[in-house]
Amino acid sequence: MAADIAQPTDLALSRRAIMRGTGAALALPLLSQAAPVLAQRSAALPVPEDPAGMISSLTDGVYINSNENPLGPCPAALRALSGLERLGGRYGMAFANRLASLFARQNGLAPENVVVHPGSYAPLCAAGLAFSSKERPIAYAEPTFDSGFMGANGKPVTRAVTIALAGDYQLDVRKLLAAAPDAGLYYVCNPNNPTGLVTPHADIEWLLANKPAGSVVLVDEAYIHYSDAESCLDLVAKGQDILVLRTFSKIYGLAGLRVGLVAGRKDLLDRLADYGINVTSMPAIVAAEASLLTPGLLAERKSYTAAVRNDLFAWLDARGTRYVPSQTSFAMIYVGRPGGEVADALAKDRVFISGKRKNMDNWVRVTMGTPAEMKVFKAAFAKVMA
Numbered sequence: 004m005a006a007d008i009a010q011p012t013d014l015a016l017s018r019r020a021i022m023r024g025t026g027a028a029l030a031l032p033l034l035s036q037a038a039p040v041l042a043q044r045s046a047a048l049p050v051p052e053d054p055a056g057m058i059s060s061l062t063d064g065v066y067i068n069s070n071e072n073p074l075g076p077c078p079a080a081l082r083a084l085s086g087l088e089r090l091g092g093r094y095g096m097a098f099a100n101r102l103a104s105l106f107a108r109q110n111g112l113a114p115e116n117v118v119v120h121p122g123s124y125a126p127l128c129a130a131g132l133a134f135s136s137k138e139r140p141i142a143y144a145e146p147t148f149d150s151g152f153m154g155a156n157g158k159p160v161t162r163a164v165t166i167a168l169a170g171d172y173q174l175d176v177r178k179l180l181a182a183a184p185d186a187g188l189y190y191v192c193n194p195n196n197p198t199g200l201v202t203p204h205a206d207i208e209w210l211l212a213n214k215p216a217g218s219v220v221l222v223d224e225a226y227i228h229y230s231d232a233e234s235c236l237d238l239v240a241k242g243q244d245i246l247v248l249r250t251f252s253k254i255y256g257l258a259g260l261r262v263g264l265v266a267g268r269k270d271l272l273d274r275l276a277d278y279g280i281n282v283t284s285m286p287a288i289v290a291a292e293a294s295l296l297t298p299g300l301l302a303e304r305k306s307y308t309a310a311v312r313n314d315l316f317a318w319l320d321a322r323g324t325r326y327v328p329s330q331t332s333f334a335m336i337y338v339g340r341p342g343g344e345v346a347d348a349l350a351k352d353r354v355f356i357s358g359k360r361k362n363m364d365n366w367v368r369v370t371m372g373t374p375a376e377m378k379v380f381k382a383a384f385a386k387v388m389a
């Protein structure tokens with residue numbers, strides 16, 4: 004399952020605890036400190052476990068904790084999904100090839116360079132296992148989206164060598180390589196979750212040109228369409244030692260349907276296949292195809308999100324509150340005290356955000372919701388920070 008929700012400091016509140024108010028505060032330290040990562044994944048999400056409750060959660064709280072898209076599937080995807088429940092008894096395995104071919108065609112790749120998965124989290128984890136080991140670690144700068152490399156005890160499954168992001172929260176690829184000259188896998192989340200900042204294409208090219216033989220650069224482009232970052236799919240087309248992850252969970256709004264993909268040279272993709280490829284559900288693929296075939300969808304959603312983000316940044320500027328100038332659908336905001344405390348306080352008003360990150364203890368991460376949701380967030384945040 005996608006684990007943007009897996010941060011140990013995310014809200015660990017059950018719906019009932021939230022309803023009871025004070026019980027929520029008691030539940031948090033136990034779950035956030037002690038529970039293994041998988042348990043945190045389910046316990047940390049303050050969302051209902053039944054469809055009716057989930058539908059009401061769209062309006063009975065502000066859920067801006069998991070970088071979900073408040074717009075959900077686009078109209079063409081919704082139309083394409085309608086009536087597909089009758090196919091629920093079939094696997095429909097060949098559908099994935101169709102989506103892979105469409106994506107390849109749209110991006111100047113060969114179909115053999117694309118493998119579709121039920122979400123991009125699966126190939127992310129597989130890449131960690133396939134290309135790193137105790138001898139040849141995974142290298143990345145913190146904070147980033149590293150939960151895919153962690154085991155049940157919250158520690159890297161193989162071995163990780165990490166550096167801190169630079170003072171301006173940018174990734175310094177030269178420092179990363181110097182810290183891990185023997186890595187098997189270099190992970191670059193671009194734009195980075197949680198900072199929302201972009202690593203220039205030229206830096207990734209530099210890393211590819213200078214990394215040790217036999218290693219791979221894994222570029223996670225989950226949020227690329229929100230930003231002005233240049234994709235690294237061209238480097239896949241050139242046959243470099245690179246894997247690029249894409250997901251339909253973010254700008255396309257299909258997180259619950261579960262569909263993503265990995266692009267790379269066939270021999271690299273074959274190494275991932277050693278760790279299993281699951282069947283992606285037919286409705287997910289049909290919705291993804293409809294989304295890819297909708298002209299103007301990306302530009303429309305990029306500018307919708309940018310307007311919400313710019314409004315939030317202007318409001319934070321007016322308050323004198325620091326933030327990282329994200330180019331994505333989320334942003335880190337400086338709160339000057341443990342981020343989890345602020346997240347807990349907001350949860351009492353049913354505004355759910357995500358707490359601190361590694362090396363960013365006194366920060367919170369906020370996903371861009373609708374303008375109406377951000378209005379509720381601002382009021383609650385101003386109250387908590389007063």
Ligand SMILES: Cc1ncc(COP(=O)(O)O)c(C=O)c1O
Nearest residue numbers: 005007122123124225250252263
């Ligand atoms: C950077 C990044 N990569 C990958 C994922 C996994 O996404 P999914 O498995 O929904 O495709 C997420 C989810 O939050 C993410 O933030």
